[in-house]
Amino acid sequence: MESSEIMLNIGCGPNGLNHWLNYDWGVLPLLSKFPGARRCLIQLGALPKGYDLPWARLKLVDIRKKFPLADGAVKFIYCSHVIEHFERWEALHILRECRRCLRDDGVLRLVxxxxxxxxxxxxxxxxxxxxxxxxxxxxxxxxxxxxxxxxPGSFLGKLSRRFIRDHQWNYDRQELELLVKEAGFRAMTVCDFAKGAVPDLDKLDLEGHKAHSIYVEVTK
Ligand SMILES: C[S@@+](CC[C@H](N)C(=O)[O-])C[C@H]1O[C@@H](n2cnc3c(N)ncnc32)[C@H](O)[C@@H]1O
Structure with missing residues (x-):
């Protein structure tokens, strides 16, 4: 893949695509690299059955830190149901990193x-x-x-609190626009579900998020 053609999905979860560069971080993304171990944990009852999902290839990258990518290396970034899990100042840092890594004509899609x-x-x-x-x-x-x-006293309750971070901030259109502008992006367009400039939206935009999500694309 030419560096300028990189398509990056940050906080991909189990919904990454193998021809994208996928970043995620935590216990479940780590286990995605060891499906045998994950199945054992499920058989032992240590993980719920629903966690036996086939994840795409991914890199374990903590997006709170500098992304391991050169300036302007990426053509498209997809980021769905991720930034609300961070405090606003952390989300701002993540968006600034997205902007740094995007080509001048690149597009970031936020859901x-x-x-x-x-x-x-x-x-x-x-x-x-x-x-x-x-x-x-x-x-x-x-x-x-x-x-x-x-x-949290139950086994599953304790376990889930070890790797799930609840929402730290919530957005409407105005709040999202303030954040992306503060991160240095110039333009934000509100899109429909599965419609926009970013490729593979028929697979990336999930039906489960549709009724309660806002879809935007932002450019430098
Ligand atoms: C609610 S899930 C969203 C998954 C998927 N993008 C979607 O649209 O359903 C949030 C994802 O962000 C990932 N995540 C949380 N903290 C992260 C971090 N510091 N760096 C990278 N990914 C992180 C989680 O592991 C999880 O896969």
């Missing part, structure tokens, strides 16, 4: 939970009044990105 859509989802669930539904619980889960109702 984050959107405060107005979260509220709309909650209001729709309240209006639908399905028996047994818990709209407030569902909103809390999306707001913090984490099942805060599982007691």
């Amino acid at each position: 984050v939970p959107d405060i107005p859509k979260l509220i709309a989802c909650y209001q729709q669930a309240v209006a639908a009044a399905q028996p047994g539904a818990r709209p407030a619980r569902d909103l809390c889960r999306l707001w913090w990105g984490f099942d805060k109702d599982i007691a």
